[in-house]
Amino acid sequence: xxxxxAKNLLVRLxxxxxxxGQRRAFLAKAAxxxxxxxxxxxxxxxGVWMFLDPLRRRAATASFLPVTTTTSVxxxxxxxxxxxxxxxxxxxxxxxxxxxxxxxxxRQQGAAEVQALSATCPHAGCFVQIEADENCxxxxxxxxxxxxxxxxxAPSPSPRAMDALECRLEKNGTITVKWETFYxxxxxxxxxx
Ligand code: FES
Numbered sequence: 001x002x003x004x005x006a007k008n009l010l011v012r013l014x015x016x017x018x019x020x021g022q023r024r025a026f027l028a029k030a031a032x033x034x035x036x037x038x039x040x041x042x043x044x045x046x047g048v049w050m051f052l053d054p055l056r057r058r059a060a061t062a063s064f065l066p067v068t069t070t071t072s073v074x075x076x077x078x079x080x081x082x083x084x085x086x087x088x089x090x091x092x093x094x095x096x097x098x099x100x101x102x103x104x105x106x107r108q109q110g111a112a113e114v115q116a117l118s119a120t121c122p123h124a125g126c127f128v129q130i131e132a133d134e135n136c137x138x139x140x141x142x143x144x145x146x147x148x149x150x151x152x153x154a155p156s157p158s159p160r161a162m163d164a165l166e167c168r169l170e171k172n173g174t175i176t177v178k179w180e181t182f183y184x185x186x187x188x189x190x191x192x193x
Contacts, residue, residue, distance in 0.1 A: 065085070082102065083099045084103055085097055086098070115150075120181065122160045122189075137150075137162065159187045160186075163182050
């Protein structure tokens with residue numbers, strides 16, 4: 001190989017002076033990517049927060065709802081069923097005065113207090129009915145039975161007694177019930193969010 005050919009084959013190595021410039025360019029690009037990412041993600045995170053907001057607000061509410069008046073619950077120890085009506089908010093949509101469930105109210109002879117039981121069966125969520133002949137509740141779906149006080153009658157597919165609800169007698173004679181729903185199919189009474 002001639003001297004001239006050997007010169008042509010020499011590879012030019014980058015000079016050390018070029019490195020700071022390359023580093024600056026790299027850092028500028030990285031900074032641009034980070035700023036661009038922040039600019040995109042911030043409104044996105046705000047959007048997700050707004051989207052989930054109704055769900056958060058819904059989980060925070062469990063209020064006393066007016067169900068009936070004391071005169072509608074005779075003190076004869078026999079439960080009566082009442083619809084629970086409320087303005088319902090389905091995450092993003094509001095529905096005025098809709099039935100959202102049912103309760104049984106019962107008052108013993110001479111007693112001022114009223115007992116409130118959710119009409120929803122703790123086994124799988126069917127509506128429990130009154131079995132007048134046997135003085136008990138019975139669920140039509142899988143035949144769970146409960147006493148009028150809400151206790152299980154064995155053998156029972158239901159894993160727990162009927163769910164008692166907090167109840168108040170207001171000064172104007174209205175009965176209000178703290179409306180809550182609970183997970184079905186489990187032994188413990190666990191409030192649904
Ligand atoms: S849902 Fe009531 S017994 Fe199954």
